[in-house]
Amino acid sequence: MKPSIPKGTRDFLPEQVVKRNYIFDTIESVFKLFGYVPIETPSMESLETLTGKYGDEGDMLIFKILNSGDYLSGVNKDGLSEISSTELASSIAGKALRYDLTVPFARYVVQHQNDLTFPFKRYQIQPVWRADRPQKSRYREFYQCDVDVIGSKSFLNEIELIQIIDQVFSELGVKDFKIGINHRKILAGLAESLSISDKFSDMVTALDKWDKIGEEGVGKELDSKGVHRDGIAGIMKFAKATSLADLGDLGQSEEGKQGINEVSKILSKLDKLGIKSCLFNATLARGLSYYTGTIIEVVADGFSGSICAGGRYDDLTGIFGMKDVSGVGVSFGADRIYDLMEERNLFPSDANVSTEVMFANFGEEEASFCLPLLKEVRAEGINAELYPDSAKMKKQFSYADAKHVPYVAMIGADEMAKNELTLKTMETGEQRTIKSADLVKELKR
């Protein structure tokens, strides 16, 4: 059998894992800095927990898990031709792999409400799965790094999340990122003022494609969905707004005004904090159906797809039986950030150094002699290893070279007798003999 892994999944080489950890560690340290605490949830949830939260398209992209045992036992085989695949799925699969971290989080909050202190600020870094067709920077298994505050309606949370985004990408060295912000209530106000509230979700998905298919494409799509001419004209005018001031009063819509007011406050506070990366974007809409307030999306110039996104959701916990709990959060797409950073060579070069010094192996006696030295070096927090076999020097040096080990220490019979060692700097090729006792001092220079 030829070894292989399922479509859209990946194995990672040590060098890749080191780089991935660099991203995870950076993100996590910023999350902690703002007072968020970690949680984890299982990779699988009850199917009904997930279905209906992501829109019709979303349901199809959920990976279902076949029931254990005879999974056909609950199926009426005679009626098989008449039932829909959704109905069949729910009778043979009671569990599914999580599609994102937000819905499981809402479930978690409701389930553990008595053990949590609100407002609850958590972060969660775990993989999610989508039965999508893979493409560049689109995988079937990928990591999301979520930060959310639940149980607080304050827009200070939005400001905090945007600060987090700004800090994470700055620390990672991604320079040209842009944080777009919009508000579901602004969009709802627009629909209301144009009397097309019944076409709200069609309007949202069409508007979201503005950057991709342009004015004409969006117009066509709206027309095909049955939006009347005045409505399309109004949406077009709206889409071209570059600031909140361009929106006017949105036809006296109370809801629209609320949205504008909130975004305006957020932007002015960010301005005072010196954060210039966040801008109002009228065409930012977001397809996920659970957003009700602010929506946020981060893109980088020349990189297709968002690298971080989120928003406010007012009713997610309500579905699980806990009313009036508003939450807001964003999710960093670690795998896309990796691809972006790889493309632009943004990983620090020392990210692939694991061992700082390797001791060459000259034989059993010499190797034993190295052991206390290794212990001493490691006690100083210096990563060190001893080549396990007394192989030829050529082989041992090739190994060190392949592993990007910067220093190789050699202790043969001569050095052993004098309590010395020969230290070679791999990059320059220079080497010199020093007292064993001076090794740590030498490596720390």
Place this chain on the structure above:
RNA sequence: GUGGUUGUAGCUCAGUUGGUUAGAGCACCUGGUUGUGGUCCAGGGGGUCGUGGGUUCGAGUCCCAUCUUCCACCCCA
């Protein structure tokens, strides 16, 4: 899910209108150098041509199916 695309050595790829024993570079192993990598020289190992069917005297090459890759759509981190 829809449309297109890709698959030959560990990796990147050649391989003519179907024709005898499928090649190169890199990587790997051995030696030149019994205490020296990244350069150089010599030699060596490694391929059910993604998989399964079919057409043919003969298939890496043509046909069908399937899996995989990448791309567009849908949607999304």
